[in-house]
Amino acid sequence: MARVVGHIDLDYFYAQVEEVEEPSLKSRPVIVCVFSGRTDDSGVVSTANYKARELGVHSGMPIALAKKKLGGKDAAVIKMEHEKYEAVSGRIMEELEDRVDVLEPTGIDEAFFDITASTGGDYSKAVEAAESIKRAIFERERLTSSVGLGRSKIIAKLGSDMAKPDGLKVIVPEETEAFLASIPVTKLYGIGPKTSATLSSMGIRTAGELAGAQPADLERAFGRKFGAYLVAAATGTDADPVVAGLEPTQFSRIITLRRDTREPLEAFDQLSKGIERVHQKLIDSGKAFRTVTAIGILADLSIKTKSRSFEAPVDDVAVLRDVTLSLFEDLSRSVARDFRRVGVRVSGLSAVDSQSSLTQFLRPAR
């Protein structure tokens, strides 16, 4: 039986949440911004609604430039409030959980789902299910979303992308090959500027051309894993399953310094709250770490890291702080210019269970 995989994406999520909260925004260009705090306008646009996009504003654009483009257009410039969007996202994911066979959230505003079993592989049933999902989200949160349906994750993702905004795109299994033929490789998930440039130099610009390439050539150019992935992506035959309940493998926090510096203590001080946040994430998820990484983004935006691993998992925030500081001392000695941004990452995560909750054995739960 053909798989029925879906990908759902909430339209211009942060900005749309703001529009729902304040409906008068709907008639205006809206940008939701991350302010770095260096100067009044330093930072970037995280999300722009379609009115702002029409004026040439997009994600990742510096706020100052976006403001220039939006000057005199009655635009709303809104500071991002992550917790608010997390809450909305959480409610939507719960709703989705109830309506699909398997749900795999892949970000705050998107998820893969599998409805093969509940539809029996029938794509007309799948379309009804997808429409019902879109309707449920709209009725509950007044948010529009876009959905793609197809036989694999890559196809479903391509579909949701094409369906935006507020659309549904179905690629039935039999049409997959014809559908892919003329799709530019840059549209395929996992193919960014570097990969597409290399492919282009090999004379490959569409998925159809990629499908016709020699797997051996791809593997030589991109490595074994990624080469195989490219073949699967181009032919729509990726078998990667939708998986529920994936655990995070790392937590990190990166901040922009108030001024460029190479002083480890100055960097560490400003990162201090970030370290607490990372530790809080560990507590919330019940995890311990084995590796700490200090991250430095230098004045020229190049990235340098230093990391240290422990033999056994650690969950002590004091250790995290001490190691981070000492890594920044090392890092600072090894760089040729100042830090612009600094961060900390914990990885090698494992569940803190039996050891620390030995009391469970002494006093069994009910």
Place this chain on the structure above:
DNA sequence: TCGCCCTCCTC
């Protein structure tokens, strides 16, 4: 396996 780097993803 570790440490470091690169690429990509999303907004």
Place this chain on the structure above:
DNA sequence: CCATGTGAGGGCGA
């Protein structure tokens, strides 16, 4: 023109 923040995954040398 100024350039945020989070996470996944893989390659490679030691």
